[in-house]
Amino acid sequence: MEYEAVIGMEVHVEINTKSKIFCGCSTEFNAPPNTNVCPVCLGFPGVLPVLNREMVNKSVAAGLALNCRISRWSKMDRKNYFYPDMAKNYQISQYDLPLCFKGHLDIEVDGEIRRIGITRAHMEEDTARNTHTIGGGQSGVDFNRSGVPLLEIVTEPDLRSAKEAYAYLVTLKQILQYLDVSDCNMEEGSLRAEANISVRPKGATAFGAKTEVKNVASFSGVQKAIEYEIARQIQVLEEGGKVLQETRGWDADRGITVTQRLKESAHDYRYFPEPDLVPIVVDEAWEHRIRDRLPELPMARKKRFMEQYGLSAYDAMVLTATRPLADYYEACVSAGAESKKAANWVMGDLQALLTDGKMEITQCRIAPAALAAMIRMIEEGAISGKIGKEVLADMFETGREPQAIVEEKGLAQISDEAAIEAIVAQVISDNPAQVEQYKAGKEKVMGFLVGQVMKASRGKANPELVNRILRDALKK
Amino acid sequence: MTAWHEKTAHEIRDLVRRGEVTAVEVTKSYLDRIAAVESKVDAYTQVWSDYALEQAAAVDGRVRRGEDPGQMAGVPIALKEVLCTQHGFTTCASKILEGFRSPYDATVVRKLAQAGAVFLGKVNMDEFAMGSSTENSAIKTTRNPWNLRCVPGGSSGGSAAAVAADMCAVSLGSDTGGSIRQPACLCGCVGIKPTYGRVSRYGLVAFASSLDQIGPLTKDVQDAALTLSVICGKDPLDATSADLPAPDFTQALTGDIRGLRVGMPRECFTEALGPEMREKVVTAIDVLRQQGAEVVEVSLPHSEYAIAVYYIICTAEASANLARFDGVRYGFRHPDVKDVREMYVKSKSAAFGPEVKRRIMLGTYVLSSGYYDAYYLKAQKVRRLIKEDFDRAFEQCDIIATPTSPTPAFEFGAKTADPLEMYLSDIYTISTNLATLPGISLPCGLCASGLPAAIQLMARPFDEATLLRAAHCYEQNSGIQMGKPPIA
Numbered sequence: 001m002e003y004e005a006v007i008g009m010e011v012h013v014e015i016n017t018k019s020k021i022f023c024g025c026s027t028e029f030n031a032p033p034n035t036n037v038c039p040v041c042l043g044f045p046g047v048l049p050v051l052n053r054e055m056v057n058k059s060v061a062a063g064l065a066l067n068c069r070i071s072r073w074s075k076m077d078r079k080n081y082f083y084p085d086m087a088k089n090y091q092i093s094q095y096d097l098p099l100c101f102k103g104h105l106d107i108e109v110d111g112e113i114r115r116i117g118i119t120r121a122h123m124e125e126d127t128a129r130n131t132h133t134i135g136g137g138q139s140g141v142d143f144n145r146s147g148v149p150l151l152e153i154v155t156e157p158d159l160r161s162a163k164e165a166y167a168y169l170v171t172l173k174q175i176l177q178y179l180d181v182s183d184c185n186m187e188e189g190s191l192r193a194e195a196n197i198s199v200r201p202k203g204a205t206a207f208g209a210k211t212e213v214k215n216v217a218s219f220s221g222v223q224k225a226i227e228y229e230i231a232r233q234i235q236v237l238e239e240g241g242k243v244l245q246e247t248r249g250w251d252a253d254r255g256i257t258v259t260q261r262l263k264e265s266a267h268d269y270r271y272f273p274e275p276d277l278v279p280i281v282v283d284e285a286w287e288h289r290i291r292d293r294l295p296e297l298p299m300a301r302k303k304r305f306m307e308q309y310g311l312s313a314y315d316a317m318v319l320t321a322t323r324p325l326a327d328y329y330e331a332c333v334s335a336g337a338e339s340k341k342a343a344n345w346v347m348g349d350l351q352a353l354l355t356d357g358k359m360e361i362t363q364c365r366i367a368p369a370a371l372a373a374m375i376r377m378i379e380e381g382a383i384s385g386k387i388g389k390e391v392l393a394d395m396f397e398t399g400r401e402p403q404a405i406v407e408e409k410g411l412a413q414i415s416d417e418a419a420i421e422a423i424v425a426q427v428i429s430d431n432p433a434q435v436e437q438y439k440a441g442k443e444k445v446m447g448f449l450v451g452q453v454m455k456a457s458r459g460k461a462n463p464e465l466v467n468r469i470l471r472d473a474l475k476k
Numbered sequence: 477m478t479a480w481h482e483k484t485a486h487e488i489r490d491l492v493r494r495g496e497v498t499a500v501e502v503t504k505s506y507l508d509r510i511a512a513v514e515s516k517v518d519a520y521t522q523v524w525s526d527y528a529l530e531q532a533a534a535v536d537g538r539v540r541r542g543e544d545p546g547q548m549a550g551v552p553i554a555l556k557e558v559l560c561t562q563h564g565f566t567t568c569a570s571k572i573l574e575g576f577r578s579p580y581d582a583t584v585v586r587k588l589a590q591a592g593a594v595f596l597g598k599v600n601m602d603e604f605a606m607g608s609s610t611e612n613s614a615i616k617t618t619r620n621p622w623n624l625r626c627v628p629g630g631s632s633g634g635s636a637a638a639v640a641a642d643m644c645a646v647s648l649g650s651d652t653g654g655s656i657r658q659p660a661c662l663c664g665c666v667g668i669k670p671t672y673g674r675v676s677r678y679g680l681v682a683f684a685s686s687l688d689q690i691g692p693l694t695k696d697v698q699d700a701a702l703t704l705s706v707i708c709g710k711d712p713l714d715a716t717s718a719d720l721p722a723p724d725f726t727q728a729l730t731g732d733i734r735g736l737r738v739g740m741p742r743e744c745f746t747e748a749l750g751p752e753m754r755e756k757v758v759t760a761i762d763v764l765r766q767q768g769a770e771v772v773e774v775s776l777p778h779s780e781y782a783i784a785v786y787y788i789i790c791t792a793e794a795s796a797n798l799a800r801f802d803g804v805r806y807g808f809r810h811p812d813v814k815d816v817r818e819m820y821v822k823s824k825s826a827a828f829g830p831e832v833k834r835r836i837m838l839g840t841y842v843l844s845s846g847y848y849d850a851y852y853l854k855a856q857k858v859r860r861l862i863k864e865d866f867d868r869a870f871e872q873c874d875i876i877a878t879p880t881s882p883t884p885a886f887e888f889g890a891k892t893a894d895p896l897e898m899y900l901s902d903i904y905t906i907s908t909n910l911a912t913l914p915g916i917s918l919p920c921g922l923c924a925s926g927l928p929a930a931i932q933l934m935a936r937p938f939d940e941a942t943l944l945r946a947a948h949c950y951e952q953n954s955g956i957q958m959g960k961p962p963i964a
């Protein structure tokens with residue numbers, strides 16, 4: 001039988017506000033354990049939460065970018081359960097009235113656009129982090145993470161393959177980073193993804209029993225885990241078995257999913273409205289203020305890059321992959337660089353230098369205007385393209401202006417005909433054999449002679465002039 | 477030697493500010509009084525003698541240097557065990573918080589300290605403010621100064637007994653369903669529960685977050701107005717505190733209530749109310765009429781559901797609020813456990829008293845899946861109906877007058893066997909919390925048994941000014957001499 005997978009994603013992203021969701025503590029990652037804490041996020045007796053307004057702003061921005069409707073009136077709720085990573089033994093979350101709901105996200109898979117429904121995006125507080133000694137015996141709780149703001153984004157069961165799930169995550173991350181609402185760093189835990197997976201005979205409308213896969217540390221891990229889980233479920237069904245509704249963990253080392261918790265032991269969270277907080281009222285004016293400040297999103301920007309700068313779809317996609325990269329490129333163009341040349345330099349030599357240095361564009365010491373100046377120098381013939389690469393490397397290292405480098409190192413292109421004629425004469429007299437061969441009709445030798453002239457000029461001779469003058473000299 | 481401890485807070489404040497007495501002298505007088513009668517009343521859980529004298533000396537220093545010593549300069553105050561203080565312990569009269577030291581001060585504590593108040597210590601209460609007699613304290617039994625065989629009421633029983641026995645000038649209590657007003661009634665002092673949101677709850681260990689309010693228990697209405705003025709106001713640390721100006725409520729005490737409409741809810745004056753208490757309250761309302769108020773009958777048809785609604789909402793909220801007492805970060809942890817689950821179960825089982833356990837279980841039940849709609853959700857709907865009753869009643873009147881408690885103080889053990897009987901002690905006070913209104917209890921004479929009776933007045937939300945004006949006018953014109961409780 002042919003099967004079809006049905007997949008829904010639940011993604012928790014840490015929203016990058018400066019302070020926590022309900023207190024003034026810093027959200028900084030990697031601080032020494034239990035240093036970013038106060039009575040509020042430690043759940044001490046008598047404390048009260050106060051909702052961080054910036055969290056609402058950023059969550060609404062994310063909701064709008066995901067084409068969600070924004071609740072005019074929503075509230076926070078208490079989700080009750082006991083666990084040592086929970087300061088209060090209840091988590092303040094949103095239950096029946098999420099801040100954002102009924103949205104969608106378009107993803108591109110194999111050149112086709114698929115529209116994935118977003119059921120809801122709601123605000124909640126993160127829990128503390130438990131660590132356990134190997135072999136058990138001792139557990140530590142780090143409350144630095146307690147109260148870090150989270151947005152939980154839940155899709156409809158609209159995804160049909162592991163590849164789509166991967167594309168969804170990549171697109172979501174790109175948008176959230178564009179909005180500057182989250183770092184979306186899976187290693188640091190600022191993005192956590194869970195997949196709900198079921199399979200059914202192709203064409204069926206009813207859902208099969210689903211499993212929930214957790215503990216995945218990377219997007220490619222998610223893709224592998226889903227692929228594995230789909231195959232596993234199909235095998236269970238093919239063998240006449242029944243898929244159990246359960247939570248399964250991804251074991252990256254063995255490349256399999258394993259049972260964590262059967263759904264029978266599901267919690268009754270006893271949700272009820274959080275009485276310590278007032279309702280969240282986002283009126284039209286507030287929503288509009290945020291909508292007006294939304295940046296251009298990746299898909300729209302890619303389209304514009306193709307139209308405005310004449311870039312190919314591929315180049316536009318690469319240059320809009322992240323907002324800082326796209327900003328860098330546009331700054332370079334608006335500083336006077338020709339758009340296609342700028343694209344080549346940014347995607348080629350500059351990207352190679354960044355990759356070698358394991359750096360992000362935001363760490364690059366070359367100002368976009370300086371790169372533009374360098375590109376213009378090539379166009380104007382002040383330096384050759386080859387010298388340009390050398391100058392770029394120096395700029396990357398030192399952050400200096402290209403003019404200064406060219407001047408100091410004496411790299412300016414030689415366009416003085418008399419000077420080039422002198423070098424050409426020297427090269428001809430130094431290589432009589434090759435000159436003979438050329439005159440005998442071996443055109444290829446020309447390349448060698450040009451190379452000798454360039455070498456003698458230490459790469460500075462204007463290549464066009466070299467060609468013409470050499471050719472003229474050889475005719476004699 | 478002058479018995480400074482018999483003076484009211486505003487008298488002390490005026491004398492201290494004028495330099496006619498030092499705060500240290502006043503504090504010593506109160507500490508002596510505590511030493512003399514504490515063994516009989518047992519109101520205090522902690523007496524901070526040295527700390528109190530230090531605070532008093534600081535106030536005197538400000539007076540000597542000509543600095544403003546504050547609106548509560550030198551006024552000795554007792555704090556309910558449920559209020560967080562960096563000094564001393566904050567136990568909520570529960571074994572589970574035995575030895576707990578709060579890392580911060582409650583907002584009200586900070587405000588009073590800034591106003592020059594002197595904290596004498598902390599006073600007893602029902603564990604986590606759950607109870608109406610202070611018999612649920614895990615620390616000690618507090619007795620009613622008017623009759624040591626009787627309860628002081630609760631849950632702010634220590635606060636009321638301490639004021640009644642002149643063991644402090646003012647005390648702070650907390651009121652979730654009557655916990656300030658009912659003990660104030662039983663101990664013959666003034667107790668006001670402000671409008672929900674008027675006073676910051678930051679640093680009040682939560683029992684039921686949507687109902688809890690902090691308020692003062694005092695010797696007279698002027699002191700209630702004074703203390704409320706100091707502790708009220710918007711607090712950035714409490715999202716539910718109202719963003720309203722903090723007025724000087726003492727300015728409202730004009731003595732003039734001509735034209736004020738006083739509503740008597742017919743549901744509060746039925747056979748259920750004993751004849752003696754009824755006579756006292758009706759007489760008190762007559763005093764208001766003689767002062768120019770117009771008395772009208774009003775109706776609160778849903779008040780019969782108030783107790784049921786209250787015990788669903790307050791227990792639901794309490795079940796979550798008290799979940800944090802799990803032995804992980806602070807407070808009592810059972811020493812003999814093999815895993816986390818057992819640590820929770822054994823710590824809670826060993827350290828919560830029976831009434832607290834009962835309410836946690838009740839609250840957990842009403843929030844459970846399958847029961848939520850029938851209990852919690854329905855209770856919220858009826859809560860709204862109760863509030864609407866009051867909205868309608870306040871179209872016909874400005875003040876509502878009822879008894880505070882159906883009976884005067886009762887003997888120890890009289891109601892402990894039957895929780896429902898105990899819950900009925902708050903039958904007249906609970907609706908005020910459900911409707912988020914301000915309410916005040918005022919002494920209105922002594923019963924034949926020698927125990928105090930009280931009238932309760934309520935007003936529209938955030939209309940404490942009218943409430944206090946009416947209360948003050950009654951107090952000035954009642955002609956009642958309560959005298960002092962018959963303890964040495």
Ligand SMILES: [Zn+2]
Nearest residue numbers: 023025038041
């Ligand atoms: Zn904090």
